Amino acid sequence: MDLHNLEKVDSQNMHTTYEDWPNIAKIFFEKKFEKIKISNINHIVFVGMGGSGALGDIFLSILSKTNMHIRVVKGYNLPKTVNENTLVVTISISGNTNETNTVLETASKLNCKLIAFSSGGKMEKFCKDNNIEFRKIEKFHSPRASFPSFLFSILNVLSPIIPIPEKDIEDALDKMQEVKKLISIKNKSENNVAMSLAKWLSDVPLIYYPWGLECVAIRFKSSLQENSKTHVIIEDIVESCHNGVVAWEKKSTIKPIMIRGNDDHFRTAEKYKILSEYFDEKNIEYKEIFSGNGNILTKIISLIYILDYVTIYKSILEGIDPTPVKTIEYIKNKIDSQDKID
Numbered sequence: 001m002d003l004h005n006l007e008k009v010d011s012q013n014m015h016t017t018y019e020d021w022p023n024i025a026k027i028f029f030e031k032k033f034e035k036i037k038i039s040n041i042n043h044i045v046f047v048g049m050g051g052s053g054a055l056g057d058i059f060l061s062i063l064s065k066t067n068m069h070i071r072v073v074k075g076y077n078l079p080k081t082v083n084e085n086t087l088v089v090t091i092s093i094s095g096n097t098n099e100t101n102t103v104l105e106t107a108s109k110l111n112c113k114l115i116a117f118s119s120g121g122k123m124e125k126f127c128k129d130n131n132i133e134f135r136k137i138e139k140f141h142s143p144r145a146s147f148p149s150f151l152f153s154i155l156n157v158l159s160p161i162i163p164i165p166e167k168d169i170e171d172a173l174d175k176m177q178e179v180k181k182l183i184s185i186k187n188k189s190e191n192n193v194a195m196s197l198a199k200w201l202s203d204v205p206l207i208y209y210p211w212g213l214e215c216v217a218i219r220f221k222s223s224l225q226e227n228s229k230t231h232v233i234i235e236d237i238v239e240s241c242h243n244g245v246v247a248w249e250k251k252s253t254i255k256p257i258m259i260r261g262n263d264d265h266f267r268t269a270e271k272y273k274i275l276s277e278y279f280d281e282k283n284i285e286y287k288e289i290f291s292g293n294g295n296i297l298t299k300i301i302s303l304i305y306i307l308d309y310v311t312i313y314k315s316i317l318e319g320i321d322p323t324p325v326k327t328i329e330y331i332k333n334k335i336d337s338q339d340k341i342d
Contacts, residue, residue: 006185009316012323014227015185017141018312021305022176024140025148029169033135033157038113041087041161047073047103048091051144054222055091055151057215059162062297064212066163076102078110087113087161093143093150095121098335108132117154119146142323144226147304148176168295175298176305183309194306197287198313203253204230208237208272210264213291216300217259220307227311227322241271248284256286259303262293 006015017024044063046056056072063070071079076099082088088107092100095118104123107114108130116127119139127134137153139146155162155169181187183194190196205224209217214236221232233254235244256279260272272288279286289307291299315322 006316009319009321010312010323011321012141014141014145014322015312015316017145018309019180019184020140021148022173022180025152025176025301026173028137028149029152029156029173031153031156033153035160036087036115036133036157038087038161040085041113042067043069043071043081043083043086044162045071045073045078045082045086045088046091047078047088047100047107049074049097049099050222051147052091052093052097052100052150054147054215054219055154056089057218058151058300059154061212061215061300062164063162065296068163073103075099078103078106082107082110082112084111084113087115089154089158090114090116090123091150091154092116092118092121092123093137093139093146095119095123097123101126104132115157117150117157144223144308147308151301164297165295168297171294172298172301175294175302179302179305183306193289194309195313197257197289198310198317200285200287201255201257201310201314203255204233205255205257206233206235207257207259208235208240208275209259210237210261210268210272212296213259213261213300213303216303216307219304220259220311223308223311224314226325226328227308228314228318229320230314237271237275238268241275245275245278248278248282256284258286258288259291260288261291261299 007013046059048056053072053074060070060072078088090100090104090107101122104116104126115133115135116123117135117137118124119137124134124136126132135153135157137150140149155164183192207217207220217234221234224230224232258272276286289303291303312322
């Protein structure tokens with residue numbers, strides 16, 4: 001890849017933030033934040049949209065085998081199950097997300113515990129005005145590029161109540177450093193898996209995922225849409241074998257990508273194997289991405305780091321600046337204009 005072209009296309013240097021993800025993650029996990037001081041919590045509701053909502057998806061996955069009940073809200077409404085044993089965590093990287101701030105206001109009137117995370121904005125002001133627990137987190141470049149500062153800050157602050165061993169987090173941080181060497185722009189060899197996948201990827205990708213790694217597929221989808229300006233489909237591999245796979249009977253330019261865990265349920269692994277054989281028989285090109293070894297957090301973080309880099313490389317290869325999200329801004333501006341009229 002031509003570095004000169006990279007810097008020309010990536011006008012706001014998003015790739016330099018991605019290069020620094022492992023360092024950012026370590027700094028914010030070790031930062032001296034005030035830890036949350038609450039008890040008797042058995043239900044956590046993560047609230048957020050876009051890159052902020054993807055953080056909730058990650059906690060849903062990494063806590064899925066614990067006794068903590070997790071919900072993710074992407075929209076305006078809290079579940080009716082919210083009570084005095086619930087912690088509502090609102091996340092808006094900008095601090096100005098309309099949906100999340102609406103839920104924050106609703107939660108502030110309920111008998112639940114509440115904490116908010118943002119880089120400032122309306123969320124910070126509302127929390128200060130209403131004496132709501134708040135942590136200000138630095139934003140890097142854009143909400144989606146701020147993934148490590150927010151994820152590892154939340155892991156830091158919520159550590160007293162979330163059952164994630166510190167060793168798992170340290171392993172994830174070490175793995176990020178390893179992955180960086182493999183996928184960095186400085187690695188122009190054939191073993192740069194992110195660059196290789198970006199070169200292969202064309203048309204519309206269909207991303208299959210197993211139980212436990214849905215958050216990876218969601219994040220990959222969103223990053224392809226925002227960075228590469230690409231339409232994307234995602235499907236649960238098990239569910240798809242009961243409906244979605246039939247669509248392959250019709251000729252298509254869609255590109256299947258299989259996200260696989262190294263410890264998937266044996267029936268899930270069996271379905272991946274059978275579908276791979278079907279693709280081979282029908283001469284349908286596909287790619288497989290494996291999670292590797294380690295705890296669930298390590299697997300998720302390393303996969304997200306690799307696949308987000310794919311979206312940067314794909315955008316550069318197609319001459320698309322990854323930073324601008326003009327349609328999102330168009331919709332936000334329309335909503336803001338309507339709010340002023342109302």
